[in-house]
Amino acid sequence: MRRVFNQLSENPKYSKAFEWVKLVTMTGSAQILIQVISLVSGILVIRMLQPEEYALYTLANTLLGTMSILADGGISTGVMAHGGKVWQDRKELGIVMATGMDLRRKFAVGSLLVSVPILLYLLMHHNASWLMATLIILSLIPTFFMALSGTLLQIAPKLRQDIAPLQKNQVLMNIMRLALLMLTIFVFPWAFVAILAGGLPQIWGNINLRKISSPYADWHQPPDPQIRKDILKLVKRLLPMGIYTCLSSQITIWLISIFGTTRGIAQLGALDRLSMVISFITIMFGTVILPRFSRLANDRGLLLRRFLQIQGGLVVLGIFIVLASWIFSSQILMVLGPNYMGLNREVVLKMIIACLAIIAASTFSLFTSRGWAINPFISIPVSIGSTILGIIFLDVSSVGGVLVMNIMIEVIQVAMYTTYSLIKIYRVNG
Incomplete structure (x- = not known):
């Protein structure tokens, strides 16, 4: 049986199929584990928070999605499109990634200025105290910045299809989130505590993602004005739809x-x-x-x-x-x-x-x-x-x-x- 399997895997007609089966199986099994951990974390939050407190948690996470869409504006899509052209060149891919990261930081500030007042109004509209609303907003900011960086840091290994380290990083981050949540939510059943428990492990995850992507993209390269111009050209077409998506999604x-x-x-x-x-x-x-x-x-x-x-x-x-x-x-x-x-x-x-x-x-x-x-x-x-x-x-x-x-x-x-x-x-x- 082993000999037959080896012969089939070496056959050009079947080698690609085996490659796909291996890739999908590895990715799928890791994602199932990640989703199980995320589900346990989510159910724990739902059961531990009172419906009124969980409503505030839901509003905060909804605005987090809105902030992320505004801060991206199509930047990650532009980086993926440009990266797909130079994915085999570490230096050129590093320039693309550095340009995207520079743009992302600038867009993030604008996103915060737009989204925070809206979140504050909605929280107060649903009877959150000034203290609770402030704590929820402060807990959301580090989660927001870490999530933005994480999406760009994954692009280089994705283009090279180096999937295993990405999956391992995601699994470990979700385990850390669940552990942090279990250590805090039983004692402090508040929305801002649940948000912090979900966001802080991303700091470790991003440090690890930079190490994973460094063999494929040179992060010490400066941003490139022409690439910035090309990405912004795509952003101008995607951002209006992104703004609408903030409302419609x-x-x-x-x-x-x-x-x-x-x-x-x-x-x-x-x-x-x-x-x-x-x-x-x-x-x-x-x-x-x-x-x-x-x-x-x-x-x-x-x-x-x-x-x-x-x-x-x-x-x-x-x-x-x-x-x-x-x-x-x-x-x-x-x-x-x-x-x-x-x-x-x-x-x-x-x-x-x-x-x-x-x-x-x-x-x-x-x-x-x-x-x-x-x-x-x-x-x-x-x-x-x-x-x-x-x-x-x-x-x-x-x-x-x-x-x-x-x-x-x-x-x-x-x-x-x-x-x-x-x-x-x-x-x-x-």
Whole structure:
């Protein structure tokens, strides 16, 4: 048996298949472990925090996502696109990475100035004291800066497909988060403590990521003005959509926080935590699929074939996940505890949203990794129009209503991004 396996693995026809199986198995097993640890951490926070406190925690994490999108603005996409052209040259890749990091720091300051007042208002609107609101904001800032650096530090090893060290780093970071959470949350069941426990291990993780990426990118290189100009050109096209994404990606939380109740925020936050279980798909996609698609030659037939294969796989996976959540909805809710029982329909709706969001985000990543950027004067009006229709015709003060509206928005996003990708692929020569 071993001899047969060795012969097959050495055969050019099968060696690539074995390589893919090995890569997906390694990445998938690590991500399953990471998601299990993250799920345990998330459930611990849900059960230990009172619904009112968990609502504040949810608002803070929602704004963290908004801050991250604003601070990126398409920079990481530009770095990936440029890095895909020079990924074998340590010096040139280092220049690209240094330029991206320099831009990211400047964008981060602007993001803080915009997002912090909004978070302060929402926290106070939902009855947080001045002391608690201040502590939550202060705990969010180091988490924000560390998360931003981490996304760029991963690009070089991803382009070289050096996956094992990245997976090990993520596993260790999540173990540290869980350990820190268990040491603090039982004694101090407050939102800002949970945020700090989740963010501080990223400092160690980023130090390790720099060591992992250093063989592939020379971090001592200075930023390059021309590369900065090229990245900013892409940012100008992606940033408007990023700003809209700040509003649309968490539209359910925004609407409930304005029109609904504090308890509704907690319920949506708990459902979001459940849907994060399948976020390993996005991580695996960004680690295994996206860099390879970015590196493909400008061959129309090859690009179309790979694009359709990826889309088909994501659709089949999404159908399986939704069916499983429908069958086991009661068992899933038992994990959240008695404060969240009875949300069976909402669990299924949330999983549909999560799967559609994965397909939309993956499609968006595919075409931007090729340096393509959809015109924001097309994408934003379409997206805003679908949101307005949902607000007019659906009850956005209820959890179920905002979830149905989000499904409609995500369907339109998937259709728009898929159509744009196919148009760009058909315009490729050859």
